[in-house]
Amino acid sequence: MKETKRPTIIDVAHAANVGASTVSRHVRGGKSVSPEVARRIEIAIAQLGYEPNTLARSLRVGRTQTLGVLFPHVNNVFFGNALRTIQTEARINGFTVMLLTHQEEAKLQQEQLASLKRSQVDGIIMVPAAETNVAQVRALLGNTPVVAFDRSLGSAVDSVLLDNYRAAREATEHLLGHRHSHIVAVNAPYKLQPLQSRFNGYKEAMETAGKHAETIVWHESEQLRKELCAALQRKREPATAILSMSYSVTLAVLSTLRECHIALSKIGFIGIDDMEFANFIHPPLTTLAQPSEQFARLAFQQLLGRTSGSKEKPVHVVVAGNMMIRSSCGCKSASSRSL
Amino acid sequence: MKETKRPTIIDVAHAANVGASTVSRHVRGGKSVSPEVARRIEIAIAQLGYEPNTLARSLRVGRTQTLGVLFPHVNNVFFGNALRTIQTEARINGFTVMLLTHQEEAKLQQEQLASLKRSQVDGIIMVPAAETNVAQVRALLGNTPVVAFDRSLGSAVDSVLLDNYRAAREATEHLLGHRHSHIVAVNAPYKLQPLQSRFNGYKEAMETAGKHAETIVWHESEQLRKELCAALQRKREPATAILSMSYSVTLAVLSTLRECHIALSKIGFIGIDDMEFANFIHPPLTTLAQPSEQFARLAFQQLLGRTSGSKEKPVHVVVAGNMMIRSSCGCKSASSRSL
């Protein structure tokens, strides 16, 4: 068995008794090629098992048909599903996807973006890291099309985001509707605009109801435990419900409650971001899910437009969350509704 | 602002008053270049903001410095962490990673492999889909190095696998040690060798203890519910413990128990594959975790060796699982140990 080399377009041309450029035209789609010649080419291709060399083509045309995706990580349903959807869409449209993660570190993010740029991807879908310096990112990217996913990247960059304000507001109002006297919001320590919007939504709902907004920022598990337990167990106006602002916060809160031996069933709870195991804990977690597939499709379509040269003004899509009502909010029966 | 074109190696050569190949040599690492010239080149590079064109280089040298990773999906800790680790290792070694998923479908798997081949990746780390036709896969791949990850791909392909037999055996023995009279194994419907090995381990442990092995294969939720509840609630020798053979099975089992209103605390439970939320359910789930980082590193190193031409005989690495003892097995205090 020899190291048989891949056939090139020239091999095909010879075998079919035509010029290389004719093969090229035919391979690339219904350009004007006589039926007879087309047939000969087809045969030659099948015989040799020819496949166009992507590298050479990319080098020549300056497009790679590759999209970069940069996520913080992929260990949750939201990102996992989004990735799957993006890949599917990409495949359908003749693109392949290069996934990178930045682990929420701005520095790594820069490296990964540089790597994507080196790979000459035609466009990028990214979830900006928490401490992202927007100008820095844009400078690095040059004129590679980008769409910000789930988090904003300044008003000049296309984005698809959750209606964060509304999500948090409705979640809060829902809790309020269950007669919770005092709701604490637990937030992540990141300076992210979506988190800020969520906080605003929460605050607005609370103040409209004449209640006092109270937020605990989770920096570290020990500190969270102290503050959260204090809030829930103090004598004077203890908190009776929790609004968790994100996936990782929910994880931390659940750990904390467990450590403090506070039963989830004794309090109200809603978490923004859906959890795969929401149904397995007691009581089942009510969450505000981000529609990941919809996010992904929107982002992909937007990017696709940009890669084919669309020069419209930046588009900012805002999508509604889905209230997944289970039991931790206080409801008796499960249901879901789009906001 | 014009569409300024990227500087090429020739631009650099001119600016530094040297030949293109000298620049090439210098750029690529400590080849013999005079200090004086090296300095001039550095300056030119910095001034022009030159970056080598990966595509052109790859076309020329026939290597892309890209690795393909093909997973069923990424929505769980095991695959998520493995991916992260592989990417990190890759970055350190100057590779970039192209991640694809096959959703456990053999057909999609073939497509994705074809796509990886088109991208001319230097090597592939893959988790073969359940119904994989090994010969078909190998034929498609040609002589691209491959390492099978978490599941075997025939004895001719490098692999890194869990010691599945041992894992299941010890898990079963542990349950037995808690005086469970009757343990059912619940398995996934896939014809995967690791699942078979796990079953064998379970069976061996049961028979050694003079017990009867009983397996339920999860095809569909309705059917699982019927069979599992029957096993747990029958009068004559009801099952008192469950051994779940994989991540997805555990998810299904937990759902089922919930639907049947059977409290996890009433029975014994161990699941192979760790769950992110193991601590959040009651009682906390005892699991047999696959050391994902270790898996990933081993697979990467093996592949790296192959990409640089190692022609040794196929290597099959077997790694020990980690018993993550929490409470569902019957233990009072948490601990973990490597098998």
Add this chain to the structure above:
DNA sequence: CTGTTAGCGCGTTCAC
């Protein structure tokens, strides 16, 4: 140590 030359495989003028 350095520069010149010749492709890697393909798409694209531009004549025919």
Add this chain to the structure above:
DNA sequence: GTGAACGCGCTAACAG
């Protein structure tokens, strides 16, 4: 409708 020639940016030979 078709083929010949050129070049995308880079590296590997080879002279010098």
